[in-house]
Amino acid sequence: MKPTVVKRDLVEDYAIDEGVKKLTPERIEKVVNDVIDNETAGRLWTYLNTCIHCGLCAEACQWYISNDRDVSYAPVTKVKDTIWPMIEKKGKVDAEFIKRAAVISFTECSVCRRCGMYCPFGIDIAYMLLMVRRICARLDMVPLYLQDTVHSHAATMNQMWVKPDEWIDTLQWQEEEAQGYVPTSRIPLEKEGAEIMYSVIGPEPKFLAQLLGNISVIMKVADQDWTMPAYAGWDNSNMAMYSGDFEVMARVERLHHETAQRLKVKKIVMGECGHAFRGAEYDGPTWLGWMSPPIPLIHAIEFYEELLRTGRIKIAKKIEGPVTVQDPCNVVRNRGLGDKLRYIMNAVCEDFVDVSPNKRFNYCCNAGGGVINCGPPWKKKRVEGNRIKAEQLKRTGAHTVVTPCHNCHSGIEDIVDTFKLGMHVKFFSELLIEAMDIPANLKA
Template identity: 50%
Template sequence: MNEFAIERYLNRIIEEREQGEKEKYVSPYFPEYVREVVPDMGLDERVSQLTTEQIERVIKRVIGKQTARLKSIIETCMHCGLCSDACQWYISNDRDPTYAPVAKIRMTLGEMIKRNFKVDPEFIKFCARVVFTECNICHRCSMYCPFGLDITAIIRLVRRICFILGVVPQRQLDQAQTHITFLNQVWLSQNDYLDTLFWREEEGIYELKNLRIPIDKEGAEILWFPLGAEPKTGVDHIDRFAKIMAVAGVDWTMTSKDTWDSSNMSMFINDYFTMERIVRGLYENAKRLRVKRIVLTE
């Protein structure tokens, strides 16, 4: 397809999809911010229990000492627009300025500092929507900023404020809490995890002779950590990795202890304590098994 055909094709799809009047969400602080309403328990219900004093205390605790530094970052920005052109949200939504990376930090942290941390719960809901569902922390905007301002670091600070207040989209919060409880993201207990590995080894023998999934083999060359969802819903990844290892003749192993999951949902909502527990667990597994290398899943 050439440029024009692509443009026509995508315009037709969006016309089909956008038919009919839909309810719109307009931010009480920024009338330019108009979005579709997406019901999300984690955002809608938790804000009703918050108070202004609570919010002020949390924001002070997270950014209190760095306020001047953060303010200087926001004020250094020249509004050159290089970050906006780097953001796929901005380009894809008809260049709507409320999607620009610098708008995201000015509308959230900039506004908090401007109002001297006195903001109402509805504003926190708005912030959570901006930082959790409209930014991927992909670092593309920071890469193009001529002043080298780290926009993503500020987005992460706002995420931390929202996390401490408990205003996080329900599915993200659920996965982060699973990490707190089980150190994997899918509520999978240790028995089920080990059973899955044994089951895949049994099945794999019919496809490749001598296919093994070694567990807790000390001194192996490679220690492989799967993603939490793999033993639960995507066992074919375990099969395929075992096949590649069997064909390549690599001495590999998997761990039987906790923290076998290489994903880190707590990192995305900036729960520092659990983040550290996960990485420490992964490193300690590798140290205990005296492996030479860790390979993570895709």
């Protein structure tokens, strides 16, 4: 099979460009075969022996559609240009091949699993691309910024190099901010036996601290018995899952779940993030041998749905004007929270305008799967590679798009900027804070 003809702008990435120089044919062969023989088994083998090369997966991919149906972006092409030759040639592929495989798997596929739903055989194409990433990770061929994020996970057990004191300090600062709205707001640290452990992703204390203040107000209004860990284990995010560093992934997830066990909580509620949910609910536990998290994990969408449905939180004034939503792949297609997301959107918005396609059929934001974490060098391709998302959002005529996921949030913001959509991008909790009723006895 001839390699696919690809046209791409030249992108400089220090880690990839330096990494490729250090590859030797022996090392490539050893790693490829070790991963294929020892880290994959029935699924990969069956997928390879079942794929009939029909190309029906192409239409699933936002990269493919947005790039004017450039065949090099079709999911099956990404498999053809990566894992097929690796297996066919028993690892005898060259350094440039590995470089291209790294670029494909890390920066041209958001492992969103939409294509799996288009395959008549149910071949999990994203799984195969993750195995390609695994091979690249073991060959030190991970894009610089993604690798740096993984280094942060490995060194600090959080995504953003947040130091232990900065974490607690930020929570205490945000607690004070929240007390400006509701004087008894609190972020209870290390409260053993609380009902809920609330966990977030590293970027919240780093860049979006107000979300921590918001949650403390929401928890107070909803009268929840909750806590947050003061020590490592508070971060539920996991870029190591996406870089293919499954050992670090597992270490991070183990700490997160053992922190919940240590605090003796009944459940973990996590903030608005999709990949973190996937890592904490599925990929991490699976590697560790847990069918599901040992202490049940609830995504923010489910949590807010329950609070609104049961009347623990009442809405004082709904958000005016048309508001639309982005379905984060990892909690909607890969978790089935599409209906609950619509329930909460309708609960706080006067005029919720749905997107089309929606729910599990919705397009990925193109930032997920670690793609946005590959950083500035790869941004242009990522944003331009999701024109259909811009078109889809534009059709709604909404003034605001709600993204209950951090990667979606950043990715959609880039899309809104680049395609000049003139929309606000918000987390659901930001709308909820605006719309919810704060009982008189709690007010400042």
